[in-house]
Amino acid sequence: MRKITLALGTLLLLGLLAACGGGSPDSFEVIDVFPPDGYHGFTKSDVIEIEFSAPVDRSSLAAAYRSISNELKPGQVTFTFLEDDRKLRITPKTPLDYSTNNAYRLYRFEIGTELRDTRGRPLKEPLSVTFTTLRLFKIRVLSLPQFDGIIAMAQSGTGTQIVVSDDATYLAAGDGDHDETFFGYLGFPFPEGMVEPAAAYLRLYSSLKRGAPFQHLGRLGFELMDLGSELSSGDALNPPLVAVSVFEDGTGYQTGTYLDYELTDYLNEAFNRGLSRLDLRLAFENKTNSDGSADGVFFFTREAVEQNRADADLLPVLVLVYYAP
Numbered sequence: 001m002r003k004i005t006l007a008l009g010t011l012l013l014l015g016l017l018a019a020c021g022g023g024s025p026d027s028f029e030v031i032d033v034f035p036p037d038g039y040h041g042f043t044k045s046d047v048i049e050i051e052f053s054a055p056v057d058r059s060s061l062a063a064a065y066r067s068i069s070n071e072l073k074p075g076q077v078t079f080t081f082l083e084d085d086r087k088l089r090i091t092p093k094t095p096l097d098y099s100t101n102n103a104y105r106l107y108r109f110e111i112g113t114e115l116r117d118t119r120g121r122p123l124k125e126p127l128s129v130t131f132t133t134l135r136l137f138k139i140r141v142l143s144l145p146q147f148d149g150i151i152a153m154a155q156s157g158t159g160t161q162i163v164v165s166d167d168a169t170y171l172a173a174g175d176g177d178h179d180e181t182f183f184g185y186l187g188f189p190f191p192e193g194m195v196e197p198a199a200a201y202l203r204l205y206s207s208l209k210r211g212a213p214f215q216h217l218g219r220l221g222f223e224l225m226d227l228g229s230e231l232s233s234g235d236a237l238n239p240p241l242v243a244v245s246v247f248e249d250g251t252g253y254q255t256g257t258y259l260d261y262e263l264t265d266y267l268n269e270a271f272n273r274g275l276s277r278l279d280l281r282l283a284f285e286n287k288t289n290s291d292g293s294a295d296g297v298f299f300f301t302r303e304a305v306e307q308n309r310a311d312a313d314l315l316p317v318l319v320l321v322y323y324a325p
């Protein structure tokens with residue numbers, strides 16, 4: 001008899017719990033928060049959102065919210081209640097600053113047990129969140145060996161002949177002794193974790209010049225490409241992804257010197273297109289001046305270093321500045 005009574009009591013209790021599970025939870029607590037405590041990589045477009053188990057008594061928020069971070073103090077944020085006051089959005093009036101180097105920039109806020117729900121119950125546990133915004137990184141990236149190389153294109157009676165050399169020790173742009181056209185290629189991989197690109201600078205070492213390319217072929221253009229999975233003949237014929245905006249006109253061009261070009265617009269374009277690299281084609285405005293004599297500029301490839309034909313300092317380098325968690 002006693003056993004039956006106990007079982008009946010358990011059933012009643014379960015029934016009571018089930019009834020509470022509906023619109024009337026057992027306790028007032030945080031059930032989700034963004035960013036979670038310890039989060040890295042909060043961006044300028046992110047907002048803080050906290051989801052509660054029951055509707056918040058709005059009048060209790062002022063006493064419950066606090067922050068030691070100047071940009072998150074009560075006067076510096078906007079509070080918005082959503083989803084029948086079960087969700088609180090906290091939007092900084094000024095987007096939170098990113099770290100200006102690779103050190104973490106910390107932000108912190110708390111919601112204390114002063115917070116009540118509309119039934120007057122205090123928050124079960126205080127919420128304390130420390131998080132960081134994006135950090136700034138500056139790295140040097142070398143072109144991948146399978147993408148640095150040269151493509152030669154020649155016109156003959158039988159049509160256009162294209163020769164791809166992705167294992168050459170140099171890349172060249174210009175024309176050759178038989179009026180063929182040379183295009184040079186570079187493919188710089190993006191680092192993992194790049195959330196927002198900031199700037200890109202290409203540094204070339206002018207190892208060799210033949211003829212008078214800037215007089216005969218016009219300016220050297222840096223063309224943004226998508227080289228795909230490998231260098232192929234189509235990469236000589238395909239147009240650049242966007243209009244070329246960076247040119248070298250040859251003023252002061254000397255062999256044996258470093259040349260610097262800002263390619264930030266190219267970086268942004270490649271990143272916004274979802275590409276995993278900054279791929280470049282180096283091409284003069286005129287494919288050839290048809291004088292039967294070579295005019296061109298030359299740069300080392302990764303293979304040149306691997307074969308001990310050039311020092312690593314002389315390789316094309318992309319200095320990449322970007323934000324990551």
Ligand SMILES: [Ca+2]
Binds near residue numbers: 166
């Ligand atoms: Ca190569």
Ligand SMILES: [Ca+2]
Binds near residue numbers: 176216293294295
């Ligand atoms: Ca020529």
